Amino acid sequence: MNKTIKVAIALVTAAVAGAAAAVLLNSSFQKQIYEEAARHATARQNTQPFADDALRIAVCGSSAPLPSAKRAKACVAVFAGGKFYVVDTGPESTENLVLWNIPLGKIGAVLLTHFHSDHIGDLGELQLQTWAGSRPGKLDVYGGPGVDQIVDGFNRAYAQDQGYRTAHHGEEVMPSATWGMVAHTVELDGPETPAKNRTGLVLDDGTLRITAIEVDHAPIAPAYAYRFDYKGRSAVITGDLKDHPPLATAAAGADVLISEAISKTMTRSLGKGASAAGRGNTAAIMHDIEDYHIAPEEAARIANDAGVKLLVFYHLLPSPDGPLARRLFTEGMSAVRQEGWTIADDGSLYTLPIGSKDIRVGRVNG
Ligand SMILES: [Zn+2]
């Protein structure tokens, strides 16, 4: 190629690049592109979790209190019969539901396992976002004795915000009548015993039955897990608990058990590091948390005893990011349960179609 042709090609390339840059830098063109993107973003309602008749479980927060950039704190959304139910509202978890474009007005209720902050911190935000998402009534919140205090506190904390928003957007957009939460105390059957093996009915609408299951998270009480039974499919979701073999009775025959889990090997390393760095408080906390959480292999024994098909770990303490950490986190599993278990991330989705024994493992469309 002679020099003149090379120069001509360079000039043409520069002219084309310059013209493209001029178009891209043109503000009315930028506005057009943004409008198109915004049209897609706002039009989208995620119908995936309601697509066909199934019991679906989406992990909206897979982390415990230790910070993780990739994970919200404890939250599990259960989809059944055209509604969804949220078990625990850990900090940042509502944002996952919003980012997934879940039609938030379809919320059925919130169920709190216990009142540690990593399980209730986003309750105000979930109330707000589902209200703004045209929830047809106040938000029902179920939990053990003391749930009224939690609900009353969040209602009070957000009352001024409600006033601002209704005044600014009007009653039609942000109606006063549907704002706020109503607490429902779930009582367990029979007197308390050291076995901590009571259950209590939360709701039964003929197709969906939700049962509260007492668990041992001592010295924290009340502490519940919840069982969902829907048209022959079932899932049990724990909050926090220590090794608690009686759970196998209440979880018997469940398709899926979503269990919290701690790796004491990993929290001990974190404690050692904190201690070496002179962070005595953090080291003490790493030590103290060992006695009221459950190890993966302990949860696996319960899952085996209950005949659970799939065991899912969440509320990961600490967050096992990367293949090495994931292996270390579940190092005790091979001796107890070689398959039929998995580690959840935010967005993990488990679909249990009605009339089938299938369990489909996938992701929420984001
Ligand atoms: Zn927790």
Ligand SMILES: [Zn+2]
């Ligand atoms: Zn707890």
